[in-house]
Amino acid sequence: MALDYISSKWLVTGIASGVLCISSAFAAPHIEYASPMGDEQWKMTGSPLRCGLSLPIPNYGIGYFEQYATKPPHFILRKWDEVQKPLRALVVAKPPVWKPFSPQTYVVGRSFIKPGEFGIYLAREQALKLLIFLSQGYQANFNYLSEEGFSVTVSLSPVKFQKVYAKYQKCLGGLLPFSYKDVEETVFHYGIDDTMLTDEDKTQLRRIAQYVAADSQIDFIRVVGYADESGRKGYNNAISQYRAEAVKNYLIWLGVPKRKLSVTWLGALKPVARNDTDEGRAANRRVVINLIKK
Template sequence: MAFVDHKGQFIACIALSAVLTMDMGYTMTQVHFANPLGAKGWRVSRHPIRCGLSLTIPNYGIAYFEQYAAKPPHFILRTWDEVQRFLPAKIIVKTPIWKAEKPPILVGQFIVKPGEYGVFLRRDGALKLLTFLSQGYEPNFTYRAETGFNTMVSLSPVGFQKPYSRYQECIGNLLPFGYEQVRESIFHYKEDGRELSDEDKEQLRRIARYVNADAQIKEIRVVGYADANGRKGYNNAISEERARIVQKYLLKLGIPKEQLSVTWVGELYPIARNDTDAGRAANRRVVITLIKR
């Protein structure tokens, strides 16, 4: 049951349920953490690179589904009081009250781990929980806490449908690529080449889209390089041209000039030998790196 003060304000939502008999010969109460009726329910956070669907569980922590651009979804159950050791646990699902009463379903077993994110379920587990919730089922996480209490944490299906629909819409609008696909890009050139290929331009468009979506990107670093097949002055000049052309294209795509750091080093810092065609081809390059805050 929930406890309220004289003003009717919510104080705690620990429900003390049936008394269980423990092996040690005395009784221990089961502690039940749940989101009470009338409290704020599921919330959605929407962004081009991240979608989240979360539920705050009073006196326990927060449960949330999360998916980043170009990555699979996952589920996290985070408790305010981190556990200090590994605890065996189960996921048990209860049928909706409007369906014929059936025994609870054991969905799986897992380990509550020490640290901030005690429960972490990857794609299959997260999708399974989302499906149960969308059908009105109530997932419950049960384990024996370090204090000895039998603990149950419930995810309420009440008010889940509308936030879930918005969450699905968000996932449908995620960027089709993530940070790892644009974190570092390397463009290569033919001998004396300086122009961008169609493939290079497409990657620069991806970079611009990602930078516009991720406020954590503080700088786009562009560095031009050359091979050693020529005079040092020429190699320095062509490495500058390569870097400047990349800069110009990013500016055309709307990247602020102050967000760009553009340098060139000529034939310095080769990544391959300059006495072979393949080595020189590898050294003729521009490297674009996204730097986070």
């Protein structure tokens, strides 16, 4: 009976006073995830719309840098087995492999590993720091305490990084200086009885042609010509046709496949402004170009 009392008393008080001893005696193991030395599989993928630089991490997930046209770069560490709650993480750069005894370790930043496919997300500044450290031979480490209480380190090795990084930088130089939003819808306006494209119009059409060539998700380009009500119906239909076909012909000359073009004209139908003022009629003399995605 006395022994049971002592045991019960130890169980009650042990959590408060003895947990340090227990944790010392039965310390949870430190878990590390990294590619085997010499078997790093850094990979670059690129297009005029996006550049990516990734490294698979066996039994864990994947880390990747990426940058989209007109957007800042970022880094994502994705864990295949997603966490269920946010966990604090410390991102550090360890000394180059050829300086194993160098005491200098740099803190790149503090972050969280969060539920969802993005895991750890680093914005521009921290992503660029990480790229620079890796290019200089530093190992990038992500340290956190797992939901099960294990100390975890996920490592990105600089081995085989340099050649792929050079390709990534070249890809960045080829990103389009504009995005889908800049070409999704375009409206050209015309003077009275005018059907000619201006230099500014042609510049925008070149951007449209470039974007269509780069984005396989563009299903077709819709081109619709319009007129004001100043002429007869037949004349208005004809001039709206000339305007739409001038756009079509220039896009084809730029290399846009004819099959991707849907061209029509509506004359004075569907005005966007009243036709009883000069400003209203000028707004209605137009061609509207839309890029339609699949």
